[in-house]
Amino acid sequence: MLKKKSSEKTNREKVVFAIEAADAKEVYLLGDFNDWNPKKHPMKRGGTNKWVASVNLPRGQYEYKFLVDGQWVEDPLNDQVCRNCFGTHNNVFNVSLKVT
16 A cells, blocks of 8 residues: 545545556455455556556545455555454555545
8 A cells, every 4th residue: 555645525535555566467456445346446557566556435444455366465565454254364454534
């Protein structure tokens, strides 16, 4: 996960996710914010080695993972994790809107 940027108009915050996967052919962002559906957030190449996707989310706590060429991958840039029902881990992050 890279950065968050809030928008007062929509009461949501833009969250940009990124992962390095130089040899990957397809990468998806999946989480409880998109019902773990790979069709909702396919990631795009953002340079030679990086894949990126952005999501506008309301305040709350979310779990997510990447699907890289069919393999589940945790976010190496986020050490916040929780155990999932499959005995592995999901990454966790919180969206808190800034009040100005």
